[in-house]
Amino acid sequence: MADKHKLLEVKGLTMDFGGLRAVDSVSLEVHEGEIAALIGPNGAGKTTFFNCVTGIYTPTKGDILLHPKGLATRRLNGLKPNKVTEMGLARTFQxxxxxxxxxxxxxxxxxxxxxxxxxxxxxxxxxxxxxxxxxxxxxxxxxxxxxxxxxxxxxxxxxxxxxxxxxxxxxxxxxxxxPFLLLLDEPAAGMNPQETAELDQLICKISEEDRIAILLIEHDMKLVMNISNPIYVMEYGKKIAEGSPQEIKDNPKVIEAYLGEETDA
Amino acid sequence: MEYFIELFLSGLTRGSIYALIALGYTMVYGIIQLINFAHGEIYMIGAFVALIVAGVCTIYGFAGVSVLIIAAIAAVIYASAYGYTLEKIAYRPLRGAPRLSPLISAIGMSIFLQNYVLLAQTSDFLPFPRLIPDFEFMEPVAHIIGSPELVILVTTVVTMILLTLLIKKTKVGKAMRATQQDMSMARLVGINVDRIISLTFVIGSALAAIGGVLVASYIGQVNFYIGFLAGVKAFTAAVLGGIGSIPGAVLGGLVLGLTESFAAGYVSSDYEDVFAFGLLVLILILRPAGILGKARKQKV
Amino acid sequence: MLKEFRQSLLVSIWFVFLTFPLMVVRVNTTESIVEWRWMSLVWVAVASFFLSYLWRYMLARQQAKKKVEEEGVQQLSKAQLLLEDMTFRYKAMGVLLAFSLVFPWIFDTYQSTIMISALIYVVLGLGLNISVGLAGLLDLGYVAFFAVGAYSYALINHHFDFGFWACLPVGGVLGCLFGVILGFPILRLRGDYLAIVTLGFGMIIKVVLENWNEFSFGPSGIANIDRPGLFGIDMNIDGSTTYIYYIMVAMVVFTILITMRLRNSRIGRAWIALREDEIACVAMGIDMARTKLSAYALGAFWAGMVGVLFAAKTTFINPASFTFMESAIILSIVVLGGMGSILGVILGAFILILLPEYLRAFSEYRMLAFGAAMVLMMIFRPQGIISNIRQKYEYKGLKEEADNG
Structure with a gap:
């Protein structure tokens, strides 16, 4: 993994709303050619994380660095959303x-x-x-x-x-x-299994044919496990795990987070 | 120094009227995020009804404070009825429509009500009877503060206290606060949101009517157009204090009243309105959430 | 059936109660006379009874229509389809243009004068349509830019004796400049705040014009403004009116052409996107401040330019011509015609300006009707008389599809 060019680097990102800490020092990296995923139960702070990266919110602490290929590194904190998009980072909405x-x-x-x-x-x-x-x-x-x-x-x-x-x-x-990096916010939400499968293919196609790296937020574990690597897991604003799908599957913290949620439901 | 005190008191009087009207804007905005553009017209209608009732009463032989009370009650009842009807006709069908739709509907309603009163009554300024008596105990300070000013200040303070009690202590007040925080959640826990919204309009309109009666008997004349400027100014006061916040509306009203009074007294009375709007623009640019308002993050 | 009847009856009683003091009683406190007008109560009762039936019927129809739309079926009326047909549009435009060219030769000067003011409102409506209809920025002080144009011509003409043609672009540019200056600080504001601040600006400009005597000659205004000149030829009133009429027709054509091009350009698309969803718009890389400012300033441009013509036509202006009511009329033109729809706005201007002119008997009810129409339009037909015609694009794939099928 080390030889691949690092595109997005988030270090210790923290976002407070009043007294509420929605994202708590989360770090994450996306490399060229990857389909990375950010998963976690509802309200874990995934969308807030996205909004910080894409400039809709200005994070309280931390660094968001973009390393476009062949260009100088840029810090995205506090940039307007349209500037972020101009730099080559596009998104969809949940x-x-x-x-x-x-x-x-x-x-x-x-x-x-x-x-x-x-x-x-x-x-x-x-x-x-x-x-x-x-x-x-x-x-x-x-x-x-x-x-x-x-x-x-x-x-x-x-x-x-x-x-x-x-x-x-x-x-x-x-x-x-x-874009050279595409952020997808729950692209499969509300889709039926067949639509989800088609979406799987589409995402892979974009990654391969257009050479666009992808970071996606997902709730649906199945979609994520099939196509993405690495996977980052968030719960209550904190990152609790990262790694390959297999590592995530076996991680006791993740199991607990998801099982805990399932008993709630 | 005396001039300063005089300006201060007249600013306070003016400000408390703005505050009374501003409460209607703030409460409605707090719940349905709509600038009820026609709120100033409700205030005007309140003043007109008071004028008519007071006129009829005087002609049929009533006199003194009883006329004031009857007129004020009639004004409050009618203004509330108009506020209620206004919401039902012009805003309720537009729940969930794009943001600009209810605002345009409100502007339409404002124009409609102005012209309705113009056609049903007159375009002239009508003299409003002096209903507030001169209190004897006020005599020593009469050169600084008159009885009408005192009545306005006291009425405003009492109304504010009652309103605060209503919102803080009663069950209805709790439901109103819940609806303001999250309408769909309030609905889920069994609050009749439609009724709460109607109630908000009724209360806001009643407050505006009280303001209308006070202003009319203070200034001594009424016209179909008085609601427009008063409405815009009161809205300015609401924004100034932080829209959605009830103490904010009061504070904003007072700040605006004092600013206008001092600007008119020390700078130039011709540009009174310019100061008011200048203040609004400044506040919106520097601190869009207002003095007491909290910045709300837009949900994405 | 009975339930409906009871409901209408209740509404009727409610409105009788509601309108009682204002419609029935009229007091004259100076002479101690009370006038009772009981007949108006009967009118209110009957009218509200039947209107409440209509109201419920319309609401129900609206609901049904919404349901159909949610199922994804799109209904286009026959008229709408006809309007989307390009050949029909070109033909219709040709006929209209020909008619407008012979108009002053068929009708008298009086008619031309009325037509000129209608055309002025067409341009104003189209200008406001850029900021309100396309970019979704509700501007309640639009008349301020109209005033800027009118006063810039009147003052330049008064002090330096410059003519109409020299001032026409100046008025437009000044309007535009004012748009930028006023627009700059308020761009960050949300839609409804923006509305109130623009309203405030409109009022500030009027107060300044009324009170700054040395600059604007105060409430008495400026008289003897030159009419437009034509190579120094002397014209009588009739000739001059006809001349102004033609200038106005040319200006309308010019405005239509340019707003049409703007709407279908890269900038115009950005405006519409901004109106539809601000957050998505900036997330797609559109600079919100610049886009808003351009819409606001370009809208102001037309008001400034047509303001010059207004001053030249009336030869006299004072602050009373630039009240909030004017802004409200222009806004209702845009709203009734159809926000964003150029054809709709033109039609809206003609209806709203010509109708009260020809129905003199009802002219005092004009503003009442405008107000009611704004409310009703928002509830029952938010897209206006003529909804926006969607732009169809040609692309290679389309031709292939056509060839295959």
């Missing part, structure tokens, strides 16, 4: 956040925004450069839709898509920002 009154294609086109540059004035006179760029955005976006299997829905409103398709659209939209 509770789907699409743009409901835009078409499926337009949703993906929004992702291309930070990689294109037509300004106001040139958009008004609609110069040739703008028209070409615009067409390129459309083609690129459509290709992404085809990749996630939504090509035929391109001109539908995104609010009219079925649930599973909306999740895949979120992935396509995030990929449109040309």
């Amino acid at each position: 509770n789907i956040r699409l743009f409901p009154d835009m078409t499926v294609l337009e949703n993906v086109m929004i992702g291309r925004h930070c990689r294109t540059k037509s300004g106001i004035f040139r958009s008004i006179i609609r110069s040739r450069g703008v028209r070409e760029e615009e067409q390129q955005i459309v083609e690129d976006s459509y290709q992404l839709l085809v990749k996630v299997g939504l090509g035929e829905f391109a001109n539908e409103f995104s609010k009219n898509l079925p649930y599973g398709a909306q999740r895949r659209l979120e992935i396509a939209r995030a990929m449109a920002t040309d």
